[in-house]
Amino acid sequence: MKRKLTMIQAITEAMDQKMAEDSRTMLLGEDIGVNGGVFRATENLLQKYGPNRVVDTPLAESGIIGAAIGLAMNGMIPVVEIQFLAFIYPGFEQIVSHAARMRYRTRGHYNVPLVVRTPYGAGIRGPELHAESVESFFAHVPGLKVVVPSNPYDAKGLLIAAMEDPDPVIFLEPTKLYRAFKEEVPEEMYREPIGKAKVVREGNDLSIFAWGAMLRVADDAAKQIEREQGISCEVVDLRTIYPLDRDTIVSSVKKTGRAMVVHEAHKTMGVGAEIISVINDEALIYLKAPVKRVTGFDVPVPQFSIEDDYMPTPSRVMNGILETVTY
Amino acid sequence: MKRKLTMIQAITEAMDQKMAEDSRTMLLGEDIGVNGGVFRATENLLQKYGPNRVVDTPLAESGIIGAAIGLAMNGMIPVVEIQFLAFIYPGFEQIVSHAARMRYRTRGHYNVPLVVRTPYGAGIRGPELHAESVESFFAHVPGLKVVVPSNPYDAKGLLIAAMEDPDPVIFLEPTKLYRAFKEEVPEEMYREPIGKAKVVREGNDLSIFAWGAMLRVADDAAKQIEREQGISCEVVDLRTIYPLDRDTIVSSVKKTGRAMVVHEAHKTMGVGAEIISVINDEALIYLKAPVKRVTGFDVPVPQFSIEDDYMPTPSRVMNGILETVTY
Amino acid sequence: MSTLYQVLTPEGELATNLDGQLDQATMVKMFENMLLVRRFDRKSIILQRQGRMGTYAPFEGQEASQVGSAMALSPGDWLFPTYRDHAASIVHGQSMARVFLYWMGHMDGSISPSHLNIMPQCVPIATQMIHAVGTAWASKLKGEKKVSLAYFGDGATSEGDFHEALNFAGVFKTPTIFLCQNNGYAISVPFSQQSASKTIAQRAAAYDIPGVRVDGNDVFAVFMTIRQAIDRAKAGEGPTLIEAVTYRYGAHTTADDPKKYRDQENVSEEWRRERDPIQRLRVYLEKQGLWTEAWENERLASFGEKIDAALAEAESYPKSRPEDMFKHVYAEPTWMAAEQEKELAQPVKKEGIPA
């Protein structure tokens, strides 16, 4: 029988194997050592690799990310855990003004092989600021790559690729999926390419672009609407948010002639806007209907008792599909 | 003869008049007091209103914006100057996680009537990080308003409106325009509405959406191409970036059937993407060609010797116009 | 600097002269408040386990710091709690029902009683410290004799905002009181790994403001220290940094397992046994003839009822409705909100596509 892992187990394994393979790799973050991380992503790694390589840092995100930049410039491969995405803001300047620009400013004499991992998105009924999905911010910053896995297999392969990438990668882990399901994950190390989307369901009537936790919402809606109404949707898991895999997006839309984006982030200036723009640039004349955005609303993520209402649901996605195919 | 002011003079006058009218108004920032601000926006205001109302703060942007949030919650109307837009990042968390959310979290019991002014965009041949135009970041944050004037008249009217707005406003002042030209500006106080775009040139063949320093670039291109090739462009000054004035955008595109966005920010996830999406949502079937984006490139803003090449130019805009009308 | 200011010893003896700074009624009230909030805290953990509340951050062990400080305030003073300082909020006048609502994820959980200034519980660490500089500054500018009291933890002292807040307060001499509850841990990280500095109070020297280190399980000491800081603040002498040394007996939150990172059995129990804030006051009050077991049981029963009533109020409070998320984003709703609210309300379409 094949071995199955949750996403969080796949993430732990990716770090574990990379730590074992490459002694330059080190982990930094709040509560990642003794405690193994608030989601247990680094469980047992302190015990295995010692306090020089698995570091419980002070509670200071600018400090963590800034120090990691220095470590990266001087030969280490730091993998930073930020406890929740919203707590990355104190380190925002370090990411935007330094990590993303060091290679550029020094004309390649220095680079920053840094991975910043962080749980992202709603789904654990946490207090305020534990449910943000602001990937947009990072997708506007040349010099960064932004990756979001939607399943355990990709999580491992993408995280290994991120740790081997010579440039800084923001690695967003959908909190809701950490333990949502198990999936076969190979024991050995493997890489999934950064910058490549994956068609997870082929279809003819409409292309749905999603990532992270919304991939399953989109896919569930696609399955149900196919069953109930015979509409055939192609579902594309973007996996990398920056740089976007334009070819896959465009060829899918050219085939189906209709498109939808599903994301948790606020609609305005969410990544959906860029996907629409890419379609506008390359496939406008193929469009039989406006590209539909089913997204989080243009309000702060609400307190958790109505958090689910903020999020796209299969029903909202199905309504969107119907609206688009009947346009 | 009517009185003419530069944009920086109009901005100073707006603050001066509001300070005189409403004693709750106060100014905070680095070097804004004795020195009158690095661009002289607050010249003489310390002398006029004293050190309690025109405050030279320590060099700490989170401190400045965070303190201003507290001041605003307790009855003051703080107007913060950040020296250059890129230096807002240390205060990013205060803006995103607090200023934008205080009304929401307290169900309207507290609000944050805060204005954060900052020079923005390229054009003064400054060192690194003196030329950023990252309005996108703020246009993804429900709870904020984002305003960019393109001329002295609007600068005064919009800044007064911003200071009277009960919600936080990010007020981005195109550095390049501060002293670029003079224009008639009424002496009395007046308001320009936040959330309303302005059609600055009527036209039939194509709609160009721009703001800030790019408005003139777009308009110059429009003038030239009309003269040289008889193409009639409608030029719309968005003025407010968030929330967008959808009605004006959509009705212009419905009229012309073609559209272009010109902005300094990086193309990917720039505000152009959202404008394309609004057009997609509301006017797709009117489009005779893809909406064209003429923008800053997807690279960090380069050092100043080639900064001008990073920026959209009238030639690039004209090429875009031709490409779109001949599509 | 690293000596601990103490007024009431763990054995319930006075270590210093009270100098008339505390009357008996206040002492009794302190005891009652600590009993009340501890009961509230335990009830909350149960409610979380029962699925009636979300993740909850308990404060048992820290009652003296929170009650003693909040009782030192006047109603007009501004209170800035973290996610762990609901005891302080309740003592300053927040209703327990409201606190329950917060932990139930209700949209109305962060509303201050309208005649008071009790800020929402602050989640992003240390960020509220700067707001407390701003509100205090405004009070000063308006000539109001009000202080702003910011709560934060030992972990918070590592954030840049801690530094910026103290520095601003020092420069503008704002009437802000910075109260650090040093409970020894930032989740799992002990203070010895948070900083090379041995105390938090010593950091005051970096801003030339007073720093005081106080036994945070000594409600008298906390109260008197805060009172002194308030007097200074109201006299225009500026901010004070106070480090209250204490301990949380339980988990960081109900999602946390402290056994992973510390010796819960021995160390937590030692704090509880030897330095409990309630026990030492109990002993003291008894010696003063102000405490009997029967009285305490009567108070506990009454508090139990109050808490149950608050819970009933919270549970019967109208649930947050999905459309509530569109309210209060701005003073005037945007067109996006108006439209999106409609999208939210749309029932699932059942009609199929045209054949």
Place this chain on the structure above:
Amino acid sequence: MSTLYQVLTPEGELATNLDGQLDQATMVKMFENMLLVRRFDRKSIILQRQGRMGTYAPFEGQEASQVGSAMALSPGDWLFPTYRDHAASIVHGQSMARVFLYWMGHMDGSISPSHLNIMPQCVPIATQMIHAVGTAWASKLKGEKKVSLAYFGDGATSEGDFHEALNFAGVFKTPTIFLCQNNGYAISVPFSQQSASKTIAQRAAAYDIPGVRVDGNDVFAVFMTIRQAIDRAKAGEGPTLIEAVTYRYGAHTTADDPKKYRDQENVSEEWRRERDPIQRLRVYLEKQGLWTEAWENERLASFGEKIDAALAEAESYPKSRPEDMFKHVYAEPTWMAAEQEKELAQPVKKEGIPA
């Protein structure tokens, strides 16, 4: 704490015994370096006025701090300058031509000589302090005996990053040296308004690391203090915070007018007259028989030639080409960059629309 460590008095006398820590060759080199960089600085201002360079940040008055500190380093050490610390960069081995290129807005202006680690001049205040913790940490982990030296100003001490950097360095005992050039002003804001604290060195107490306040116009004192900090760092004893008290004679940058905020005529001139770093060393060297006017003039002439040569090199260096902006964004260019580079290169279309 607020006493100033001084070795060479403004009158050119030794205030302390040198204990063999400084040989004559080093002293002469110090003098030469200070002469060189001052000449470089003045030349740069002229070049800016002539429109041959962009806005420039001069450092005249601060030569002892920059030269003394950089000379204490070994070639392997990491140097983190701000926009004002090109004297330090030059002394550590950056070419003057490269520094000119930076201020000319050239894309290649921030490249370190390949055998050295000279970081780009840092613009966002205090952010580089944390990088110097990271690089030093890596040196330590790799078992390399290298220090990282971060330069910053008095204004920088108000930023949260200052605090986070010192705290991290204290916790991880990184071999980082934090050198604050307290030149009294952050653009127009005097240090007395930047903080209520009287000195910057006293902030070291907040992190339980050593803090030293030194006469920043005394090149011997700066050199010896940094040497001591390096010894500590290499011995595994962790970071040191050094406050070098100095003054910039001129404007914050060529875009600044210091007369707006301070008494240039009297105060700047007083510093120049009474505490100049070069003059005091000149007097001392002369007393040692190591200085003559003729020798200085000869050195100056030679430095003038070196600077002219560097300028010629910079001005004949191939200009940045527009397409350079697409290089080095990532190790592998994205499709966006590839396409956008084409858009950039497109000539203006001249053909009209179809009739």
